[in-house]
Ligand SMILES: O=C(O)CCC(=O)C(=O)O
């Protein structure tokens with residue numbers, strides 16, 4: 420048998436770059452344990468039912484940190500409507516899309532064009548364009564007095580310029596309504612998932628409730644353009660763009676990802692091999708982010724992943740990233756510490772953590 424070949428990639432951690440060995444072999448199909456499919460039907464059931472569900476989530480979170488969910492409660496019709504809006508948005512001219520650019524909208528989100536980001540400095544620029552909305556209390560149905568949050572004066576609580584986004588997309592019929600409704604449904608699901616994570620960490624179900632009252636919550640549409648003249652050996656290399664999104668871990672707590680049927684999402688196994696996180700109809704992919712790994716003292720895994728769109732057709736994905744309240748300082752949870760396993764991390768807020776990681780990414784990009 421041919422020997423497995425490896426290469427090295429550089430990843431970002433709060434302390435600086437870390438290096439990781441990765442196989443150069445094509446991705447393989449994961450085993451059922453590596454990326455399990457978890458039926459979320461019991462999520463609104465009794466505490467016993469939720470604990471049973473949480474034990475399955477615990478196993479997945481400790482293993483690869485990636486799993487699929489079925490019966491997640493996000494209506495398929497809403498997903499398809501959001502996808503249609505994403506396609507309508509990205510189908511516009513570059514000039515129209517730039518009207519809602521992230522540079523204008525700031526923390527509210529907005530558009531970032533193809534090749535404008537490079538998630539991993541040891542790979543190429545990212546062959547994708549994105550549109551995002553970030554947490555805003557006016558869109559959160561659980562907040563009765565959004566003005567109090569808007570005026571709280573915490574720099575982490577600045578919500579940017581959502582008006583730029585909604586004005587610049589007002590000609591796309593239904594865009595705002597569908598985009599916000601899809602974001603709200605996923606925020607509701609993500610909050611319920613956080614309760615399951617609390618149970619999965621042997622904590623009371625409401626342990627994290629007070630730190631998800633106005634959490635980081637980014638709803639993103641991603642378009643990975645196809646490559647018409649496909650040359651799999653040297654694709655786009657001359658343009659300096661090859662990977663769809665470079666190897667990375669997600670920064671916050673939990674990601675809920677809808678992906679179309681194109682394929683191309685790869686997840687790094689504990690044995691440094693790429694796994695094909697193939698699309699499965701009717702599911703969302705869930706993965707743990709760095710902040711939850713940190714709070715769980717590395718019990719839960721925030722796993723490296725990347726995307727290649729090797730096809731001639733477009734790939735669309737719609738991730739939702741949940742953090743905790745940006746200013747709430749969180750420490751490693753007590754159930755993940757004992758005499759042999761002291762806390763590996765200092766307390767920090769999710770906002771500060773996010774800020775540090777992004778600052779590091781910028782520094783790295785500038786040095787590249
Ligand atoms: O497009 C995908 O399937 C995943 C995107 C992703 O990993 C990210 O945006 O962090």
Ligand SMILES: [Fe+2]
Pocket residue numbers: 667668669724
């Ligand atoms: Fe990601």
